[in-house]
Amino acid sequence: MKTRADAEVAQQASIKSLIKVMQILECFSQRDADLTPADIAARTGLPRATTHRLVSSLRDIGLLEQNGKRDTYKLGMKLFQLGSLVLQNLDLDSHARPYATRLQLITGENTHLCIFDGAQMAFVERQAMNSSGNTMITRIEAAPVHCTSVGKAFLAWQSAGLIHKIISDSLPERTPHTITDGDLLLAELRLIYERGCAYDLQENELGVHCVGAPIRGANGQVFAALSVSGPAERLPLPRLEGLAGLVMETAHKISLELGWLPGRTVAAATAFTRHDSRPDHAG
Template sequence: MSPAKSDVRSAAKDASATSFLKMAQVLDCFTKARSRLSVGELVVLTGLPRTTVHRIVSSLREIGMLDQDGRRRDYRLGLKMFHYGSVVIGTLDVHRHAGPHLQQLNQLSGEIVHFHMFDGSQMACIEREVMSGNHMTTLTTIEAAPIYCTSVGKAFLAFQPEPLIRRICAEQGLVKHTANTITDMDRLFEVLADIRRQGYAIDDEENAVGVRCVGAPVRNAAGQVFAAVSVSGPTDRMPDRRLTGLAPVVIDTANRISEALAS
């Protein structure tokens, strides 16, 4: 191959990589708080030229990764993204590795058990174990949970670098869901320090009135926290002494899931 042809191919590869990076920039702009965005807003958020953004969103719309609101002309993530998310969950094989441990935790606690993974901005519920009468029900969902005011979220957040913590909180905003929700960053960092020391997190009616939870971090093969497991129940069944009593069991479950996922 002549040097000229080699240079042309190399330039084409670089251009393709740059295009993918720009597409990722556009997709990264969409969050739960910013679910619908106009081309103008995407230009501001990405810093890309308007013609580039318009070309990218048109291409993403054609392949179903973005949908457009006909009335407002705004864009939102398309159902193709849901398809990809479902495929990712399927390839993780969470049910085989984590399922038995979650079911055991559900049987021991008699309360609802959740397994959440960080999806880039929030905690996505991958599996939910519920005891109904004498029957256990396993639910798989992609329902998201806030990070700063849930036990699974704080159990994840406590073991992340400070820049990521600040970015997530800035994107979500420390919105007050209940009277107990932490809305001050300094206070949140104090709580996260306690979680790192004790190994578990508590949601004291911070996300929903009448619900208390205890959660613990789950690690991947590299030892990085990427998910969390929790037990939640109504306040009258989850006084302080029961939360602290369940904490070691939740931590043990999280550790066994970490070992299973790494094997």
């Protein structure tokens, strides 16, 4: 008959196995889409026999796919299916749309609602004014994390591990204003964390300025971001700074709509969390 101690030992073993599975899945990135079991063992520090066993199990349940007869693996479509369900269940689009629409009408500029897809910021929604003065809603595929206001607004509230993973995956130069140095990006993210919003001053696209703020889920974790963007000549830095409060306030309201309760929900520690006191930014 199993004792309580036996059950606790079994639970701890299961948790350790799940941690190993996550370590394996997190080895993959856009730059390293195909890896051998030896590559995975080297990156995780797991024994090769353990790695081969877990990789085979993940392949059998569809979380990894083997590349033909080659001994390399990539993330499986099962993860895409699960991720799509997560997005649908979040219902971010319907909760946030009224706020994004109001923000667009007040500012007269484009608004973007984005979520992190594991590598880039995926646009859930973009609202813009057409020539006749009516709001248009369009979908866009993705945008870089390191040089957009939505990307930096998301990244500043993430763990040191994720930030360094983004940096190590490379910081491509989109314009002459793009931050491509890891140390400079870290310094920028710290400033963003302290003030509660991020600016994109022609970093992703020449002639375009943006201001973005983070959106939290019910657990307090930042998982999405909202921004206002427009021509640099119409949105110089002083005007962006003037709009920052409105963008942060709107992101804050969306977070509350999604179930975030400031002071009652605790997010995971971020790269810039202070040990003495954690700033509670709007949004």
